[in-house]
Amino acid sequence: MIEAKFIPLQFAELPPEEMARRARAFYEDIRRRRTVREFSDRPVAQEIIEDCLRAAGTAPNGANMQPWHFVVVRDPAVKARIRVAAEEEERVFYETRAPQEWLEALAPLGTDWHKPFLETAPYLIVVMAQSYSRLPSGGKVKNYYVQESVGIAVGFLIAALHQAGLATLTHTPSPMGFLNEILGRPDNERPYLVLVAGYPAENAQVPDIDKKPLDDIATFI
Numbered sequence: 001m002i003e004a005k006f007i008p009l010q011f012a013e014l015p016p017e018e019m020a021r022r023a024r025a026f027y028e029d030i031r032r033r034r035t036v037r038e039f040s041d042r043p044v045a046q047e048i049i050e051d052c053l054r055a056a057g058t059a060p061n062g063a064n065m066q067p068w069h070f071v072v073v074r075d076p077a078v079k080a081r082i083r084v085a086a087e088e089e090e091r092v093f094y095e096t097r098a099p100q101e102w103l104e105a106l107a108p109l110g111t112d113w114h115k116p117f118l119e120t121a122p123y124l125i126v127v128m129a130q131s132y133s134r135l136p137s138g139g140k141v142k143n144y145y146v147q148e149s150v151g152i153a154v155g156f157l158i159a160a161l162h163q164a165g166l167a168t169l170t171h172t173p174s175p176m177g178f179l180n181e182i183l184g185r186p187d188n189e190r191p192y193l194v195l196v197a198g199y200p201a202e203n204a205q206v207p208d209i210d211k212k213p214l215d216d217i218a219t220f221i
């Protein structure tokens with residue numbers, strides 16, 4: 001058993017006015033984030049993506065197992081294969097699998113099975129969730145709160161990419177098993193989602209939808 005070892009917390013306390021200013025400034029910035037489905041093919045420096053992934057990798061997670069792996073797809077040939085496979089699943093989803101209620105919920109977003117952005121955007125970050133980890137010896141180590149952990153890391157990643165000046169799309173082709181095969185990932189990993197990242201297309205449009213106000217999403221007791 002490895003014993004706990006403690007080190008001093010590096011906590012930077014801020015004056016209360018500065019705290020309030022930063023809380024408001026973060027909200028004003030993040031509220032401008034929009035899920036984008038029209039991407040430009042303009043290149044984006046890889047260092048930016050790398051730092052955003054470093055930020056994602058700092059997310060709190062179960063037993064610090066860090067049960068994630070980010071496959072950054074830049075290769076046009078691999079992007080094309082992902083597009084073909086995703087559009088095939090999506091076409092079946094929209095045309096036969098999705099219940100009417102689900103299609104009605106999606107209607108305000110104006111989505112359909114066509115996913116050209118999977119080829120246009122410079123980066124597809126395929127987020128893999130590791131249900132268990134592999135030791136170098138080949139043994140298995142269980143991971144904890146995998147879905148929660150990876151979800152938090154993706155939240156960090158989306159926020160990091162947004163504040164770096166990039167647009168993103170959380171894309172969840174369903175089912176996503178084809179990604180293990182195309183990307184050659186091991187069987188302890190399941191695709192969690194595909195985060196499309198890049199510049200938005202010129203004159204990109206987004207659905208005219210709102211977020212719920214604070215009173216609807218929070219209760220103070």
Ligand code: IYR
Nearest residue numbers: 090106111112171172173174
């Ligand atoms: N995966 C499909 C459908 C879809 C589902 C939800 I829930 C969304 O918020 C958006 C889309 C697609 O990507 O089109």
